[in-house]
Amino acid sequence: MATMLEVAKRAHVSIATVSRVLNGQTNVAPEMAARVTEAVRALAYEPNLIAQNLRRNESRTLVILTPNITNPYYANIISGIAQGAQENGYSSFLFNTEGKRALEEQILERLKKHQADGAIMLAAELGADWIYDYAKEYPVVQCSEFDPRFSIPHVCVDNEQATKDVMAYLLSLGHTRIGTISIENRFHSTAARLHAYKTSLVQAGIPVEEDYIRYATQGYTFKMGLKSARSLLAQEKRPTALFCVSDMLALGAIAGAKEMGFRVPNDVTVIGFDDVEYTTMFHPYVTTVVQPCYQIGHTAVELVCGLIQRQQVPQEVILPHNLVIRESSAPFDGYLANFASHVTGC
Amino acid sequence: MATMLEVAKRAHVSIATVSRVLNGQTNVAPEMAARVTEAVRALAYEPNLIAQNLRRNESRTLVILTPNITNPYYANIISGIAQGAQENGYSSFLFNTEGKRALEEQILERLKKHQADGAIMLAAELGADWIYDYAKEYPVVQCSEFDPRFSIPHVCVDNEQATKDVMAYLLSLGHTRIGTISIENRFHSTAARLHAYKTSLVQAGIPVEEDYIRYATQGYTFKMGLKSARSLLAQEKRPTALFCVSDMLALGAIAGAKEMGFRVPNDVTVIGFDDVEYTTMFHPYVTTVVQPCYQIGHTAVELVCGLIQRQQVPQEVILPHNLVIRESSAPFDGYLANFASHVTGC
DNA sequence: CTGTTAGCGCGTTCAA
DNA sequence: TTGAACGCGCTAACAG
Secondary structure: OOOHHHHHHHHOOOHHHHHHHHOOOOOOOHHHHHHHHHHHHHHOOOOOHHHHHHHHOOOOEEEEEEOOOOOHHHHHHHHHHHHHHHHOOOEEEEEEOOOOHHHHHHHHHHHHOOOOOEEEEOOOOOOOHHHHHHHHHOOEEEEOOOOOOOOOOEEEEOHHHHHHHHHHHHHHOOOOOEEEEEEOOOOHHHHHHHHHHHHHHHHOOOOOOHHHEEEEOOOOOHHHHHHHHHHHHOOOOOOOEEEEOOHHHHHHHHHHHHHOOOOOOOOOEEEEEEOOHHHHOOOOOOEEEEOOHHHHHHHHHHHHHHHHOOOOOOOEEEEOOEEEOOOOOOOOOHHHHHHHHHOOOO | OOOHHHHHHHHOOOHHHHHHHHOOOOOOOHHHHHHHHHHHHHHOOOOOHHHHHHHHOOOOEEEEEEOOOOOHHHHHHHHHHHHHHHHOOOEEEEEEOOOOHHHHHHHHHHHHOOOOOEEEEOOOOOOOHHHHHHHHHOOEEEEOOOOOOOOOOEEEEOHHHHHHHHHHHHHHOOOOOEEEEEEOOOOHHHHHHHHHHHHHHHHOOOOOOHHHEEEEOOOOOHHHHHHHHHHHHOOOOOOOEEEEOOHHHHHHHHHHHHHOOOOOOOOOEEEEEEOOHHHHOOOOOOEEEEOOHHHHHHHHHHHHHHHHOOOOOOOEEEEOOEEEOOOOOOOOOHHHHHHHHHOOOO
């Protein structure tokens, strides 16, 4: 690979002139510029980005920390990040951390080592104080999950309000025995959704029953939804509606309900969260809260770019959610609900 | 961020000694080494990777070109790549190219610009000669897709054999009217699978019917599978078995068949390819060819690392596939097959 | 408008 | 065993 010096020699100009031409500076004679351009072409010169980076003291690179790209929710966000980064002239390092702190720290160290100009974290737990140590000194933004106690810029939906929307809808349908499939983790979204679930119930004059709550122990998976639904629906006074904190959980819950002979939505209503592609692949199509995943990722890039350029950026960006009503939800029907447990499914 | 010079000053040694200690060289007095270590700690020194890279003339970085991370097949491969890269001390730049050549070239240019030491491409089309221009000069390996005319190291499954396995299975089940949902693209896997489909038919003394073949026009999507199945099964002498070149297509085909009142597998057998998670989320569970996606990605990293270290690497690595028989396939039943078109589904 | 020169932070000769 | 000095390829300040 040719260097600037070789280009300079071939064009019979100084290395500085080459640099000027390459960086589009105007104060250079057209005739010299032409000679440089010609030499660049002839030698197939390409600038050494590493050298540029060292000199400019920047890497034009972002690190992306994700627990698991295989999860369609994260995959969609990353898709938005990748696009946004490209639009802003940044490359993105992708790292799978599986939520392991040691790994996450090791990756954020790259900010110190000048290998990245900023970081986007996809799943920070509540109480992860250590992240703040990095965020204070380097551009860090969080997607979806964050800790309200720290002022790290983040982009998310209003989980509290979204859940209230779901609950209001369920209540308006006449459901009173409403269960939820939550999850065992320390995410803000989890806490917010559970809180809104309980609050909505109480405000409607319905007591919160711990028997109507399950916590997925192994992540937002189909299997967990299945397992939770089985136990939730095996109760004598079973819930007639299930609010699941992710679509994968909802899909599993629907499968579990069907397996037990319940019809969805006739016997049990199931609601999801996120709106991944799979919600409309099988009947019943899942009623769910749509999150603008791609947009979330894209916005995160804009925030981190702002931070890098030392601009003022909002500490929180809340993107609109949307409850889409499809086939997995229906009005409560006392008669059907009470007898359904004796029916065997089709 | 402290530099080596500052560390050297604080430890009252030369910058060269600091470098030696940092790089674990043995020829340094224990007492000096201790002073250096202490200074490093005190100043929270972190090496500047950009400077290291410039000096060492390497970036310890890989570029990954993928058409779409949102596709679970690619997501799983990338998962393997990410893990493999980490194990080998490499970072990976992820780029979504959507198969656009201009973008792909622009990304491979990063090899010339010293921003990456190697590249892994996930979906190279047949006849993409230009890739060879890069592969000749830089470490490039291909995952899943490749062009047999060029000797670029690649890792894949034996698509020809896998399809033969599927066809032999279908034939053994008594099916003779076997359709296929292929796809409109220039991938080697597509050509190989279609070729083996036709060959297997001919070898079994069954003529190839163009009416039994459909080509998805918009990618490996659920929607395409649905649409293709609708048209395939609307024929009077409809196929009794469908071989789909991806699971998403198969999932769509199953939905399409159900929608038309056919039972799967009783009335029509559907077979997929890849084995993404979603094949066992809904009944019927999909009979499919399992590809070791994670392993494919992981192996690709090993190949590219070998190339970077100028080692001899195999030109082709074929990983084992596996036909898993689940619920979407059943023996051909003349009676059912002939009457099924009059039945309306459950 | 152009060229010379001094670093960016690090690894690595070469002498001592 | 140690340190001085050079240079990786580039940008930018400065002088002309």
